[in-house]
Amino acid sequence: MQAATDLTTLGQRIRHFRGERGLTLDQLGEQVGIAGSQLSLIENGKREPKLSVLHALSAALGVDLAELLSPEPPNPRAALEIELARAQASPLYAMLGLPAVRPGKGISDEALESIVGLHRELQRRASEAIATPEEARRANTELRTRMRERDNYLPDIEELAEQRVAASGHRQGALTHREVSVMAEQLGFRLIYVDDLPDATRSITDLANGRIYLPPASIPGGHGLRSMALQAMAHRLLGHERPGSYAEFLWQRLEINYFAACCLMPREASVKFLTEAKREKRLAVEDFRDAFGVTHEAAALRLTNLGTSHLDMTLHFLRVNGDGALQKGYENDGIPLPADVTGSIEGQWVCKKWSARNAFDRTNRTTENYQYTDTPAGTYWCATQTGRTDAAEFSITIGVPFQDAKWFRGRETTVRVESRCPDVTCCRRAPEELSDRWDGRAWPSARLHAHVLSPLPSGRFPGVDDAEVYAFLEAHAEQ
Structure with missing residues (x-):
């Protein structure tokens, strides 16, 4: 697009100087050795002139080559025409399926300015950070x-x-x-x-x-x-x-x-702290959190930053809402996170048998909940801590494959469950006897999550x- 814009500017400058000299297309074309129709293509920015033609045009118009090649539009009208050409060449305008407007002599400067102004507003609205x-x-x-x-x-x-x-x-x-x-x-x-x-x-x-x-x-x-x-x-x-x-x-x-x-949680100090804890087989998000005076979630996330590069382990992180919906997640250890057809994990239900959800059922939540979980992708050890905001409760989980559990405090837990998700028979489908009893006899009124239907608010910064x-x-x- 930039190359096309430069050709458009060059064409406008040639037309401007030709008009000042009172020359027609054919007259100037004859002086430089090309047909008037070819010169018209150059002036309309549709053909790139050879260097020899540029030198000839410079001589015929009586202007320096540098002046002829200047990137500045020759006058305000030309600037509007160039901006219009640039706007109509953009993918945004192409998506509208509308014909291009040719800024001929029949279009006044005021009308051209209005058209360009509409394009500017269209571009401004499209460039606002808005997302469905x-x-x-x-x-x-x-x-x-x-x-x-x-x-x-x-x-x-x-x-x-x-x-x-x-x-x-x-x-x-x-x-x-x-x-x-x-x-x-x-x-x-x-x-x-x-x-x-x-x-x-x-x-x-x-x-x-x-x-x-x-x-x-x-x-x-x-x-x-x-x-x-x-x-x-x-x-x-x-x-x-x-x-x-x-x-x-x-x-x-x-x-x-x-x-x-x-x-x-500076890298050097954090890696030193975590490496020492790993050596002593007492890695714990709780200790990392307390050592640097941060939240449990911040410490768990920071562990994912440093774990693979500096502790030689793969791991996963989950923040799960009290209703079981996954709010935030990261994994490089192969754990099968729930996802929709687009690959998105946000809002998907985590298996009811995972530690991230079992932790909500604990009476004593002052310490982390430790658990081994057998999944179709292998066995994972997890540590989960619950918390609460003004709106709802949530859980924070950090987990690793079975072979890396030996480095963590809580590895001695005897709690071990099996998760077959995404197989619906794992925890999504009701037991057969309950289905037989209640199928067709219940009509729940679902709570509407407005954010599922609404686009994010528009603006330079969303919301x-x-x-x-x-x-x-x-x-x-x-x-």
């Missing part, structure tokens, strides 16, 4: 596949985080709020805690005034605030631009989460209202 549920699932699937191919490990971000943490003065233990503030100051930002952030945002970065706005520091524990601040800084450090698609938005979110985890963000920044700009 199907698009979101496909994007998530592609992202999970991409990370599995890399063993969930991003060395460039690991190295960047090591450098920034060291520069903050951090030496050992949990990364402190003060050290996070120092990292922000080194990037030219100040952390400000406010209680009126727009509902759809976790933080807002004021690039003009060097401020990162975060929720109130009085949040219990404040652990999440360190991560939010680090994520906001990561956008700047990683050179992110506004996402052009939902897939790009997801990748950026993954990168900033990865950076935050690398800072809160974020620009008007609210700008109003917030304006209100705080003078403070």
Whole structure:
């Protein structure tokens, strides 16, 4: 498209200079040794002239070759015509199945400007990060596949985080709020805690005034605030631009989460801690969590970052809702995660016999739930911890193939179950006697999950209202 645009600009400049000289196509063509019809194709950007023809045109029009080849449109009208040609050559316009508009002399400058303006708006709306549920699932699937191919490990971000943490003065233990503030100051930002952030945002970065706005520091524990601040800084450090698609938005979110985890659990210190625990055969997410002052989920996810590259093991991670639906998952150990026809795992029900669901039935949930599970792909050992948000309960599971269980605390558990999923006779189909008794005699009213039907909210950043963000920044700009 860029090459076609350059030819269009060249053609416009030749036409412009020809018009200034009062020459017709045939007259100029005769001077340079080509037919007027051939010159017309050149002026319309449909044919690339030979170098000899360009030199001849330069001489005939009395302009330097460099001026003739300038990438700038010769006048405002030509700029509009070039922009229109570029827009009509785009895949977005082709999808509409509409004929191209030729900007001849019969179209006024005002009409041409209106047409180009419509194309700009069409492009703007198309470029907003909007995704239907199907698009979101496909994007998530592609992202999970991409990370599995890399063993969930991003060395460039690991190295960047090591450098920034060291520069903050951090030496050992949990990364402190003060050290996070120092990292922000080194990037030219100040952390400000406010209680009126727009509902759809976790933080807002004021690039003009060097401020990162975060929720109130009085949040219990404040652990999440360190991560939010680090994520906001990561956008700047990683050179992110506004996402052009939902897939790009997801990748950026993954990168900033990865950076935050690398800072809160630095690679060198984490690998040392985990390697020592493995040597002593006492690996445990609980201990890793407590050593670095993070959440259980963050520690479990970080273990998947480091496990294959530094501990020589494959593993899987699951976050499962209380109703059994898989909210988040990663695996490079071959465990058969439930998936739909697109390969998406989000929202799929996990086998009722897996530790991720059995843990909800435990009376004592203060410690992890350990279990061996025989599956069609082999036997896996898992450790599961449950938790609760304001909305619902959830479980966090980290698991490894049977041969790697020997490195973990809890390997001595005698709990062992068999899972035949995705075979429906495993846990999806009701026992025959219950089916005979109730088939055709029950009519449950299903709870509608609105997010299954609705597209993600549009906007430069999915789900974020620009008007609210700008109003917030304006209100705080003078403070």
